Amino acid sequence: MGQTGEGSAVAALLRETLLSGGSRAVVTVASSSMEPTLRAGDRVTIEGTDPSRLRRGDIVVYENPLAGLVVHRLMWRVPPVGAPRVAFTKGDALLYLDRPFAIGDVLGRVVEVAGSRGSREFGRKVGGFTGLTSWLGAAVAMTWRRGLMGVARKALTHRKKR
Numbered sequence: 001m002g003q004t005g006e007g008s009a010v011a012a013l014l015r016e017t018l019l020s021g022g023s024r025a026v027v028t029v030a031s032s033s034m035e036p037t038l039r040a041g042d043r044v045t046i047e048g049t050d051p052s053r054l055r056r057g058d059i060v061v062y063e064n065p066l067a068g069l070v071v072h073r074l075m076w077r078v079p080p081v082g083a084p085r086v087a088f089t090k091g092d093a094l095l096y097l098d099r100p101f102a103i104g105d106v107l108g109r110v111v112e113v114a115g116s117r118g119s120r121e122f123g124r125k126v127g128g129f130t131g132l133t134s135w136l137g138a139a140v141a142m143t144w145r146r147g148l149m150g151v152a153r154k155a156l157t158h159r160k161k162r
Contacts, residue, residue: 023047024111027061029071033091034059037073042115044071046108052083054103059110060089062101071110072098 029042037059038044046061054060058074072091077084084103090096112121 025108027069027071033093034071034073035093037092038071038110038113039115039117042113044110045112045114047111048108049106051077051087051103051106054084054087054106054109060087061107061110062087062089062105063107064098064101064105069107070098074109077103 025046026043027046029038029040029044032040044059044061054074054077056074056076059071060074061069061071064070070089072089074087075090075097076088078086078088078100086100087103087106088100089098091098112119
């Protein structure tokens with residue numbers, strides 16, 4: 001389905017507000033594609049930003065010609081260093097990446113969420129308890145997989161010949 005003229009007008013107004021000196025704008029989330037991070041009805045505060053300052057994991061708002069405004073997590077940008085040209089995003093509740101799009105379509109990144117669970121900010125803190133547990137969990141999973149794979153590989157390659 002194509003986007004209506006009204007949706008395009010909203011995206012144009014948001015683009016003008018964020019990229020022409022306006023510091024922030026507030027948008028209401030309409031779908032559940034970002035659950036559990038964002039729920040339908042949450043109000044997100046968007047801050048205009050330069051595409052080269054976007055990092056993997058940022059929640060960005062961009063304009064999609066078929067879906068209108070999309071609020072999804074940035075998974076990758078091409079090239080990964082320097083001035084990006086293409087971006088890949090994904091909703092937290094979805095299984096697959098969205099179609100790649102031009103990085104110039106990004107209107108901004110989410111910096112705060114207000115909803116039924118209260119208000120919370122999205123900073124770029126690296127580390128902390130959450131970062132530590134994520135890192136430890138990944139390390140344990142890799143070690144466990146390698147350990148099991150190593151045992152299986154040894155069993156297959158070091159059989160005794162009878």
